[in-house]
Amino acid sequence: MATIIGSLLLGIGVNGFLVPNHLIDGGVLGIALILHYFFDFQTGVTMVALSLPICLIASKNKRGYFFSNLQGLMFSSLFIDLLTPLRHQFFVSHLTSALIGGVIIGTGVGLMLRYKTSTGGTDLLAKIIAENFTINIALTIILIDGLIVLAGFTVLALDTFLYSCMAIAIVGLTTSFIKGKSTL
Incomplete structure (x- = not known):
């Protein structure tokens, strides 16, 4: 359920x-x-094409990561592509978009990480780096995304x-807050 809710939030953010302000995440x-x-x-289809190799590489280190992250990747990509009509629904400034979009995306990513899944891609890469080098995952995500x-x-x-850059920082901070102290 966390994967579906997190993916839905990602698609909304x-x-x-x-997208309406041509902002990017990392x-x-x-x-x-x-x-x-x-x-x-x-966007969603491209995410799958780019993330599958990372998921496959990660599966060699931790097989359990592959299936949970593949599920997160597929749901996230699906919601991102299904929710494209939202691109014409909200008319807010770049600043407001960076803040609100960052919080919504960070909540989705944090929720998924809290329940041991992610969207694959660099979230998965950050998860592996943070686990192997005892670095805060939010900081790792901010660095990779940056x-x-x-x-x-x-x-x-x-x-x-x-x-x-502001949106990325908000995503990272919100992810850290939502993920909390739970273990990976």
């Missing part, structure tokens, strides 16, 4: 708040959003870049 989702903005690729947004800086306007 992406389509209702990030990780595989950020890459999928950049590809959507420039080539009109379906690197991807930095790579996207070459194709984003300065204000979009800055609001995207």
Whole structure:
């Protein structure tokens, strides 16, 4: 149930708040959003294509990660693509979109991580890094996502870049808060 609710929140946050203002998140989702903005690729389908190799690599380390994260990836991608009509429902500023979208996405990701699943992709990569090096998972997500947004800086306007960085920080902080102290 946490996977479905988390995935639904992810779809709402992406389509209702990030996409209308051309903001990006980090990780595989950020890459999928950049590809959507420039080539009109379906965001959810692109996430699956980019995340499957990470899921397969992770399955070699922890087989249990593969199935729970594959489920999270599939539900998240499905909701992101199903909820595309939300892209034309909310008309708010970049700042409001970064704040609200970040909280909604962070709540979805945090809920999934709290119940031992994720959207695959860099969330899964962050989970493995945090577990193996005893680093806070939220910090790990912020760092990975920040690197991807930095790579996207070459194709984003300065204000979009800055609001995207804000959204990523909000996602990471909200994820940390929602995930709590539970073990991975």
